Amino acid sequence: MTAESTTTPRRALRLGVAGPVGTGKSSTIANLCRALAEEFRIGVITNDIYTDEDARFLRSEGVLPEERIRAVETGACPHTAIRDDVTMNLLAVEDLERDFDPLDIVLVESGGDNLTATFAPSLVDAQLFVLDVAGGGDVARKGGPGIGRADLLVVNKIDLAEHVDVDVEEMLSDASEAREGRAVLGVSRKRPETVDALAAWVRELHRSFSAGGHTPQDPGPMAPHFHADEDGEGGYLHTHEEAAPGHSH
Template identity: 90%
Template sequence: MTAQTTSQPRRALRLGVAGPVGTGKSSTIANLCRALAEEFRIGVITNDIYTDEDARFLRSEGVLPGERIRAVETGACPHTAIRDDVTMNLLAVEDLERDFDPLDIVLVESGGDNLTATFAPSLVDAQLFVLDVAGGGDVARKGGPGIGRADLLVINKIDLAPYVDVDVEQMLADASQAREGRAVVGVSRKQPETVETLARWVREMHAAFLGGGHTPQDPGPMAPHFHADDSEEGGYVHTHGDGDAATADGSTAGAVAGHRH
């Protein structure tokens, strides 16, 4: 009898996409899939607390074969599943890589979160942070780990700037300053040249990944942030990485798994 051998699936470049609610994370992924699907075999993992709506949106857009788009329902605050305990996302990525081997790129979309959301480097090789002009021209100046130290900052929906009184060039300049010169790109799905700039960055990242020239960087832990709930205290302040959270009256709340929004 000949012994059967099983080979490990090829390890894809794993790119995280984070940012606040409504900035266009799913549309950014759709833009990338449309621009790169003929060059790369791509898979997508979306994250939401209680729904697979983002995955359904991407399937409805027809940007990839539907079976290569999968949803993770985190059941807790979004940053928990991309930062504190990445197990469910890591398993989903590995399953996707195994089922559709070989994949070149896996995009992991975080659930909508605040300005400090970051991926653990154990989950992704590089991360994009997405803002949009409708959130205000000053938001890029506010900094934080996501804005300041993600591998790429995307200022999305720049075509809306005239309607919300935002100076795009100033917002991009503020973002570049906040990031100390790290990469920033302004994008509109209605301006193909901007999508191509975004796609070119991904191509370059993939080439660096294959060549061993990219090392995943940890943007740093999330800043302390407040979680509202229906308790008498009204919620609690949570700091990722210490396992505890201070309530509004200064006492401690339980583990991350108990988060409520």
């Protein structure tokens, strides 16, 4: 084996991006790539159940070299691949780090999920959770581990608030209360200062990670929830208890 092939690639900061369908996870990643690509070497892993739609969107946006954007097709509930068994994503991240060594940041986008989706700390070093104002001004008050304990909560598309009768300041205040003071940012791609604030948060996170001062935190597992079978005649209760099997029937 050559010396090059036995060299361990540099470990990038791994940042997870979760949130419900349509809140703007991919556009959040695009915003970060545009803002930070001149400072950091960035790679992206997207998750979809059956497609590579999010990866194709990011490639079409031209935010990174196309080869640094890769898709994982999970074939199962989105949270399974970011929480219960992270093997597919972990291998994808490690392959990306090896192929484009050195990378500074790898962004891992979850498939669209519910309000409690969280990444396992064995997969990512930190995670942000994305809501949007079109989901309703009260959504931040609904809580759950994703909203309450992700490292950062992004309230996205704030430019749309007037069109959906949402008071942005009230929503941000509710979010801050639900998170007991943890970081919350209102963001719109049409308001550059908000994207700058998001980029500054990631920049500081990377500084702390590089200095050895960042410790990944576990937001806690998702709440149990029911999955119906395709025929609608049955299903199973999906639990996320750490000491128990992933599925209870």
